[in-house]
Amino acid sequence: MTAARTSAPASLYRRLLAWLLLPLLGLGALMLAQAYIGAREASDRAFDRLLEASSLAIAEQVKWQGDRLWLDLPPAALEMLTTDAEERVFYAIYNASGDYITGSARLPSGPERSSGKPLHYADITWHGLPLRLGIRAAQIDDWSQRERFEVRVAHTREGRERLTLSLFQGSLARLALMALLAVGVVMLAIRSALAPLTRLRRAIRERDPRTLTPLELPLPRELAELRESLNELLARMRRVRANQERFIGDASHQLRTPLAGLSARAELALRQDDPDIWHAALQAMGATSTSAARLATQLLSLTRLNNPEATAELRPLDLSEIARAATRNALGTCHRAGIDLGVETPQAPVSVAGIDWQLEEALGNLIDNARRYGATRITVRVLDAPATLEVEDDGPGIAADQRLVVLRPFHRIHQDGAGSGLGLAIVDGIARTHRARLSLHDAHQGSGLRVALTFSRDRS
Amino acid sequence: MTIRRLIGRPRQRAGRRSWLVLIWLAAVWLTSTPVVAQNSPDAQLHYASSPASDTAASRLVVHGALDVPLIEPLLDDFHRRYPHIELTYRNFTTLEIYRTFMSNAGEVDANEATADVVMSSAMPWQYRLANDGYAQPLYSESARNWPDWARWRQELFGITFEPIVIVYRRELAERFGAVESHADLLALLERESEALRGRVVTYDPASSGVGYTYAIEEARLSPRYWELVAALGSVDAELVGTTREMLVGLAEGRYSIGYNLLGSYARGFVRDHPELTIAVPDDYALVMQRLAFIARSANNPRAAKLFLDYLLSEAGQRVISEQTPLGAVHPALKGDGSASALRARLGGALRPIPLSPGLLATLDDLKRQALLSRWMREFRRGAATQNTHPSLRKTP
Structure with missing residues (x-):
């Protein structure tokens, strides 16, 4: 896994292979260990029969004779302990109190005694030799005499090891074959499971980069989800492109109208000789070009606001100060138009993260809008918890079903007005930059409009 | 008369120490073995190593229960082939061999008395020493090809056929x-x-x-x-x-x-x-066979392996067959008294005493x-x- 991660592009194929083969490897090791233990137990069981038979043959020859235990040791009892592997053989007889009677080695009594069974086995090391020891507890049942004794026989492990090895080799071959099959199957399975991914990749790569049509190819469920997500993204991109195209069309249309007006006016004036007419024409052209310049400025700022990759850094600032500055800027214009402009701020500063000039522009646009649409009284208001900027007027207001549409660029409620139709769209863009919500409401009193910019609590 | 002696012998008590019994048994066993009967004063043979050879000089100590006249041709021939080995042969009774060996068993020291190769006709005792792990294996080619009936575990080899x-x-x-x-x-x-x-x-x-x-x-x-x-x-x-x-x-x-x-x-x-x-x-x-093995505690295992390999080689067996009255085991030798000749004449009637745990029962x-x-x-x-x-x- 780590290897796949360090070599730069992590391969899904390799990752799957690793996650499948590593557990498989672990499982294989476990099975090998189990097979070895099993083989060892099987060979011990087989060879313990020899200890059993030998100890029985010896025990049967133990007699009570002349006030002592007596053994006429049958040589065959020792010979049966040895196989082709020519094991070393040891035997001993002990009486009930643990005294050595006879034997070829003083064999220990074994580590623990499991009661009940007459015979038990132990693996011991005697003088550096690993031995398998069999201990038989027996008893002489004579007419007059009842004497307990123990036959201990032992031999070295060569024969057992040979048998273990041959049994283990058998299971080793079987396991190796299984492992080979498993690896092959896993690799095939991964390949076939990843085949649709390759098809998807090929389908995407082969597309014309300008096409935004949805992908149509049959895929398994997991990849179908990916395909749907891709198609949704493509759909969004189509919508965005349509919006952009419309915006460009609208913008060029908007700019063409004043430019066409300018050239018509200039042609008209040039046909006259009266300097007064020229003067009037120049005045009119000056006003038109001013509004065209303003339109261009607004288009620029809207484009800038809509560019998601050019986000300016947000700094903490006080909303009350913004509101006061915007009010100060608009005060002259409003005064000349005879509009009552006021500002309401709370005592404590209302702090948000934002860009001061953008917020000032948003407030300026809102005041400007209210002024243009016939308000006589405009209130700029700052609210705390949640931090909100509000501009309320007593103008005609906007019907509830129009309130979403007016946010679109170039939308004007009254086609005859001097506005560009970009004011609210710019405010909306600024609101999005600040992750604030722009909402339109009825005024608290009367018929006016109340526009609110509500900042989210998250001030990061 | 012997019978009376046997009947009159005091019975061993249960509390006795077993090694005393073993030694008593060995004493009874071996005082009468023919080889041992004439324990001649020249019970030791020594061959100095010749410094001329380019091979590094080494030493070898052989303990055997074989009278000097019987073993001498073998040792002469071995010394001629490997003059760089300083060879010491000591003749013991089979009991002494066992006792000397057990007193040195497990201790590897520079002591001269420690045997590298042990040869004896006391088959059960030799078998017991090998069985108890006092011998070390020899895997030379002649050792691997040695007849199964004259070999135990590559450790104990019957070198004669009597x-x-x-x-x-x-x-x-x-x-x-x-x-x-x-x-x-x-x-x-x-x-x-x-x-x-x-x-x-x-x-x-x-x-x-x-x-x-x-x-x-x-x-x-x-x-x-x-x-x-x-x-x-x-x-x-x-x-x-x-x-x-x-x-x-x-x-x-x-x-x-x-x-x-x-x-x-x-x-x-x-x-x-x-x-x-x-x-x-x-x-x-x-x-009967004389059994030889290399001691696990041998000071000179390389020389010991050379010597035992020589005893099992066709050359060594030929010396046994031609220069001593002992019979050779090597299947390639067909001379008088050899295992092959006797087998050809008597076939299945020959009963070599098997090198098997049954020998332990004898003890x-x-x-x-x-x-x-x-x-x-x-x-x-x-x-x-x-x-x-x-x-x-x-x-x-």
Whole structure:
């Protein structure tokens, strides 16, 4: 896994292979260990029969004779302990109190005694030799005499090891074959499971980069989800492109109208000789070009606001100060138009993260809008918890079903007005930059409009 | 008489120390082994290493129960082949070998007395040492190809092949016919018990370890052995401790027939005494082997392996076959007295004493007492029937 991660592009194929083969490897090791233990137990069981038979043959020859235990040791009892592997053989007889009677080695009594069974086995090391020891507890049942004794026989492990090895080799071959099959199957399975991914990749790569049509190819469920997500993204991109195209069309249309007006006016004036007419024409052209310049400025700022990759850094600032500055800027214009402009701020500063000039522009646009649409009284208001900027007027207001549409660029409620139709769209863009919500409401009193910019609590 | 000695022997108490018993047993066993009987003063042979050779000089200590005249040709030849090895051979009785070995067992030191290679004819004792893990294995090519019946675990090797034989005087064959088998002997003893009274000699199993080993092996081979023991009892057979005593008695004419003599000694002796005849029984013949192993605690394991490998090589076996009365085991050698020649002549009748855990039973004290009491019972039963109720005697 780590290897796949360090070599730069992590391969899904390799990752799957690793996650499948590593557990498989672990499982294989476990099975090998189990097979070895099993083989060892099987060979011990087989060879313990020899200890059993030998100890029985010896025990049967133990007699009570002349006030002592007596053994006429049958040589065959020792010979049966040895196989082709020519094991070393040891035997001993002990009486009930643990005294050595006879034997070829003083064999220990074994580590623990499991009661009940007459015979038990132990693996011991005697003088550096690993031995398998069999201990038989027996008893002489004579007419007059009842004497307990123990036959201990032992031999070295060569024969057992040979048998273990041959049994283990058998299971080793079987396991190796299984492992080979498993690896092959896993690799095939991964390949076939990843085949649709390759098809998807090929389908995407082969597309014309300008096409935004949805992908149509049959895929398994997991990849179908990916395909749907891709198609949704493509759909969004189509919508965005349509919006952009419309915006460009609208913008060029908007700019063409004043430019066409300018050239018509200039042609008209040039046909006259009266300097007064020229003067009037120049005045009119000056006003038109001013509004065209303003339109261009607004288009620029809207484009800038809509560019998601050019986000300016947000700094903490006080909303009350913004509101006061915007009010100060608009005060002259409003005064000349005879509009009552006021500002309401709370005592404590209302702090948000934002860009001061953008917020000032948003407030300026809102005041400007209210002024243009016939308000006589405009209130700029700052609210705390949640931090909100509000501009309320007593103008005609906007019907509830129009309130979403007016946010679109170039939308004007009254086609005859001097506005560009970009004011609210710019405010909306600024609101999005600040992750604030722009909402339109009825005024608290009367018929006016109340526009609110509500900042989210998250001030990061 | 031996019988009385056996009956009168005080019984061992249960609380006794077992090694005392072992030593007592070994003493009884080995004081009578033929090799040991003449423990000559020159019980040590020494060969200095020649510094000329480019190989680094090393040393080798061999302990054996083989008389110097028997071992000398082998050692000479070995020294000629490996002059850089400083070779020391010490001759012991088989008991001394066992005792010396056990006192040094497990201690690897520079002590001169520590044996690198141990050779002895006391098969059960050698087997027991190897079984208890005091030997180290040899995997040379000749060791791997050594016949299975003369080898145990690559650790213990039978290097000689010595059948147990019957030796009789020529005039016995002229009078009663040749004795070629145990069945012949049994028939002869039962038929001519009066004529042979006191003129038959064999091992005393009670005082001779070798005799005891033969008795235990023969009892395993055939239940008719006990009839033979009874028949020996019925002719009041003389019971002695060594092959040499039997041979000398036969040569002097005190005995007409000797049963269970060590063939290798008999061969050499009979060559100088034409009035004697050797018979390897053709129904079954026990075969004894001298067993050699490399001590686990050997100070010079490399030299020890070279030496044992030499003993098992065709060259070493050829020396055994041609320059000593001992029989060679190596299957490539077909000379007189070799295992191959004897097998060709006697086939399945040869019964080499198997290198198996059965030998451990031979060393069991209680087993020994049980067998000896049975042996003496059979022997005396034969004597009694002969003396009191000749008419009731069984006939084969």
